[in-house]
Amino acid sequence: MSEQPQQIPAKRRCWPRRVLVVVLLFAALYSGYRYTLHRMIEAKLDGIRQQGYPVTLAELDKWYPQVPAGENAADIYLQAFAKFNKWNTNSLVLKRDSLPIIGNAKLPPRTQALSNEVRSLIAEYLAANTESLRLLHQGASMRRCRYPVDLTSGFEAPLLHLNDVRQGARLLALKGILRSEEGTGEAASEAIIDGLCLARSLEQEPTLISQLVRVACQGIALTDLERMLNRTAASDSELSQLATSVSDAEDSQTMIRGVVGEGLNGDSVFRMSVRELTKWGCQGWLPVALGTTNRYVVAPAIGLYRATGFIELDHLNFLSSTEYYIGVCQKPSPALLAFSKSFDNRRRNHSRWRLFSGMFLPTYGVFRNSAEGSARLGTARIALAIERYRLAQGGLPDSLGDLIPTSLDAVPTDPFDGQPLRYKKLANGYVVYSVGENGKDDGGDETISERTNWKPKDITFTVER
Numbered sequence: 395m396s397e398q399p400q401q402i403p404a405k406r407r408c409w410p411r412r413v414l415v416v417v418l419l420f421a422a423l424y425s426g427y428r429y430t431l432h433r434m435i436e437a438k439l440d441g442i443r444q445q446g447y448p449v450t451l452a453e454l455d456k457w458y459p460q461v462p463a464g465e466n467a468a469d470i471y472l473q474a475f476a477k478f479n480k481w482n483t484n485s486l487v488l489k490r491d492s493l494p495i496i497g498n499a500k501l502p503p504r505t506q507a508l509s510n511e512v513r514s515l516i517a518e519y520l521a522a523n524t525e526s527l528r529l530l531h532q533g534a535s536m537r538r539c540r541y542p543v544d545l546t547s548g549f550e551a552p553l554l555h556l557n558d559v560r561q562g563a564r565l566l567a568l569k570g571i572l573r574s575e576e577g578t579g580e581a582a583s584e585a586i587i588d589g590l591c592l593a594r595s596l597e598q599e600p601t602l603i604s605q606l607v608r609v610a611c612q613g614i615a616l617t618d619l620e621r622m623l624n625r626t627a628a629s630d631s632e633l634s635q636l637a638t639s640v641s642d643a644e645d646s647q648t649m650i651r652g653v654v655g656e657g658l659n660g661d662s663v664f665r666m667s668v669r670e671l672t673k674w675g676c677q678g679w680l681p682v683a684l685g686t687t688n689r690y691v692v693a694p695a696i697g698l699y700r701a702t703g704f705i706e707l708d709h710l711n712f713l714s715s716t717e718y719y720i721g722v723c724q725k726p727s728p729a730l731l732a733f734s735k736s737f738d739n740r741r742r743n744h745s746r747w748r749l750f751s752g753m754f755l756p757t758y759g760v761f762r763n764s765a766e767g768s769a770r771l772g773t774a775r776i777a778l779a780i781e782r783y784r785l786a787q788g789g790l791p792d793s794l795g796d797l798i799p800t801s802l803d804a805v806p807t808d809p810f811d812g813q814p815l816r817y818k819k820l821a822n823g824y825v826v827y828s829v830g831e832n833g834k835d836d837g838g839d840e841t842i843s844e845r846t847n848w849k850p851k852d853i854t855f856t857v858e859r
Contacts, residue, residue: 431706438713439661447654447720454658455545458600459538467536467595468555474529475558478565479522493519494571495564495614501571504624505858508575516572523565530562531584534591540598545655548662556607559596563589563611570618574625582622583632587639589615597645600655602760605648609767612643616770616855623781623857624823630785637778644771649730649764650723653756657716660754664709668697699749712751719756727765727809734758762831765809766853769828772806772815773855776826780817781857790824793817823858 439449448454461468481490491497493515502508508516520527533539541555570585593611596604619636622628628636663671672693699705715737722730738758776794779801783791791797794805794817805814808828817826818838825838829852836851 428703428706431703431710434710435706435713438710438717442654442657442713442717442720445720448658449661451546451548451658451662454600454655457654458540458543458545458598461538461540465536465538467533467539467591468541470529470533470536471539471559471562471592471595472541472555474526474533474562475555477523477526477529478558478561479526480561481519481522489515490519493568495568501621504621504856507625508571513572513575516568520565520569520572526562526565527569530566530592531588533595534588539595541595543599545600548659553601553603556596556604559592560607560611560614562592563614566592567614567618570615571621574618574622577626579622579626579628579632582618582626583628583636586615586619586622587635589618590639590643594643594645597648598651600651601659602649602652602656602756605652606760606763608648609763612767613770616640616774619774620777620855620857623777624859628781630782633778633782633785637775637782640771640774640778644768646724649761650720652760653716653719653723656754656756657713657720660712660716660751661709663754664705664712664750668693668700671696705750708748708751711748712754715751715755726807726812727761727768728812730761731758731765731810734761766830768809769815769830769853770855772808773826773828773853775806776802776815776817777855777857780824780826790819791817820856820858823856825854825856827855828853 443449448457463469481487492499492512494501494512496519499512543551543553543555545551566585566589570582570589573579573582573585590612593608593615596608596611599605599608619640718733722733734756735758737755776797779797780791782801783797786800794802794814798804807813808815810829810831811833813829815826815828816835816838817824827838829835830850832851834851838854838856839851840854840856842850
């Protein structure tokens with residue numbers, strides 16, 4: 395009697411099919427999950443595009459306007475930068491370090507004259523940079539500017555001209571200081587105006603670092619202006635030209651350009667492969683959490699971060715935040731400062747799962763520096779209007795309302811509290827000021843303390859004469 399074949403239980407025959415069904419279901423859910431995230435990211439980019447902003451690095455490069463040959467101030471400025479005599483030879487380093495602004499020496503108080511030794515040293519340095527100064531003045535006469543930057547390279551795009559722009563601003567400021575000491579107000583005014591023009595050459599550049607350098611260069615020129623108004627009395631024509639130049643330096647779109655550019659640079663990083671990210675050298679929270687930057691540890695961690703879809707969630711958070719920043723940048727500065735400060739706090743609390751967005755989103759400090767620059771421009775505008783009023787009326791105004799509408803259309807707003815900038819008469823002269831980061835009216839107090847990040851309590855423009 396032959397043996398009957400052993401029957402496999404029905405349940406045992408079905409389990410491979412059930413496993414296959416579960417695997418296929420999981421794969422379908424995973425694909426749907428990743429596709430949904432992809433569509434949400436594209437929708438965010440479409441929303442930014444509909445607002446009129448670029449969403450790819452190629453579009454960003456086109457957004458930074460090209461300038462026809464012969465009309466580009468950058469062509470002249472680059473020639474000026476190439477002619478810089480920085481006194482880097484051993485025999486001249488000590489001389490350079492003894493200079494204010496260019497070197498390590500400090501300027502004397504704004505009402506105090508330069509020593510004969512310093513004046514002679516400044517004159518020698520300016521003489522060594524005669525050709526650079528000539529070209530800087532020539533470039534300032536041209537309104538349009540684009541430096542040779544290929545923005546399609548993203549974070550790898552070299553911005554070598556930024557250090558040279560800062561150097562040029564310092565050189566012009568040094569010239570303005572010397573001319574103020576000599577009592578030649580027209581030449582001092584020209585140096586200040588052209589310093590503001592040099593700073594303005596960066597206003598179209600869609601990177602935050604470029605905008606921060608622009609603000610820093612404006613600050614150099616405005617410090618020069620403050621010293622000039624303390625050291626010499628300018629004519630109404632000179633004051634009018636200075637006022638126009640200061641007004642032209644104000645551009646509400648500069649930070650939007652920087653945020654858009656930073657957003658696209660960050661977007662390009664999110665789209666990198668695991669190998670590219672590892673080679674790029676991710677220095678975010680992941681290497682810190684792992685306790686190493688070894689690529690054999692970081693690469694698998696980044697791969698897992700990408701495979702689980704957390705990188706798309708991070709990308710989506712990054713684009714949502716960028717879009718919101720673009721909107722907030724169009725609102726009064728106090729709202730932008732409040733948002734960026736609260737966002738910084740939230741970013742610190744959620745940084746564990748947002749490894750990359752925290753690296754590329756602008757911080758509160760960026761917008762604080764921009765607000766300080768705006769406050770300095772506003773106080774300078776008011777000071778110039780006061781000087782014009784003093785020339786016409788023979789004395790200082792009792793309030794800023796006396797300047798309207800003859801010398802000033804309206805009192806500029808303090809970017810830190812949204813109120814008009816303040817003005818106070820002094821025993822000798824006056825001070826125009828912003829309440830600064832602490833939001834407290836300290837009466838134009840210039841005291842520097844650790845609580846104010848080693849900056850004066852108020853942002854001031856003071857004329858003591």
